Amino acid sequence: MTRRSPVRAWKPLLGALAAAQVAYGRRPAPPAPAATRAIVGLMLATSAAEAVAARRPGRGLGLVAAAGAIGFAAEVRGVATGRPFGHYAYSDRLGPRVAGVPVLAAAAWAMLARPAWVVAGLLTRRRLARVPLAAGALTAWDVFLDPRMVREGYWSWPGGGRYEGVPASNFAGWLVTATGVFAVFALADGRDDPARDGDGALTLYVWTWVGETVANAVLWRRPRVALAGSLAMGAFAGPAVRARRRR
Numbered sequence: 001m002t003r004r005s006p007v008r009a010w011k012p013l014l015g016a017l018a019a020a021q022v023a024y025g026r027r028p029a030p031p032a033p034a035a036t037r038a039i040v041g042l043m044l045a046t047s048a049a050e051a052v053a054a055r056r057p058g059r060g061l062g063l064v065a066a067a068g069a070i071g072f073a074a075e076v077r078g079v080a081t082g083r084p085f086g087h088y089a090y091s092d093r094l095g096p097r098v099a100g101v102p103v104l105a106a107a108a109w110a111m112l113a114r115p116a117w118v119v120a121g122l123l124t125r126r127r128l129a130r131v132p133l134a135a136g137a138l139t140a141w142d143v144f145l146d147p148r149m150v151r152e153g154y155w156s157w158p159g160g161g162r163y164e165g166v167p168a169s170n171f172a173g174w175l176v177t178a179t180g181v182f183a184v185f186a187l188a189d190g191r192d193d194p195a196r197d198g199d200g201a202l203t204l205y206v207w208t209w210v211g212e213t214v215a216n217a218v219l220w221r222r223p224r225v226a227l228a229g230s231l232a233m234g235a236f237a238g239p240a241v242r243a244r245r246r247r
Contacts, residue, residue: 013042014204022211025211037095050201051063063189070177074173079101084172084177089155090102112208118202122239131185139175147165202244209230
């Protein structure tokens, strides 16, 4: 496989993802679980294709797989013990489960991990600073994700929470788990240069930020989620775009 062919692969996938997400958001009724699973699969494929294009197949797919594995292990522990996320439970809407956790849950950690890592790499070249920045960038996405998935019945928090029924412990758990993910990234790929790897990962992060903001504000009429998520992801996406332009 040449480097040129996979460079092109993520672009049509991102286009298909954007079109599918727009159609998904415009549905008047809550989408069927199959539609949600298809969106997750397409987003994961886009992220994996970008990682292959930027870091070559072995390393790129290794990073995506590592993020999914670490995140899934944390979810298994979380469902069993309530740590580090708090007490929650999955329904059967996301498909087959292992130890109470849908296999597809690994994708939530895998598909935006490298984009968050690239965003952090555009903000700092120091690995020790980049790890918590990337953890924050990934957790910021969950400010959008968790309220929607809870509302659509994919998982639930028996004790509730102040933010759309989601407790603060969930976001603390995301930060802790994401820090572990990016500590591995720092060891495995800490000498990468996001400014030379192409703009695929940054584009995916920015598209997710903009798309989720518009969908929550305009289509789903969730202004609180739109504002909170936009501010959270925008705190990383905006400075990363400006840094990329400078470079």
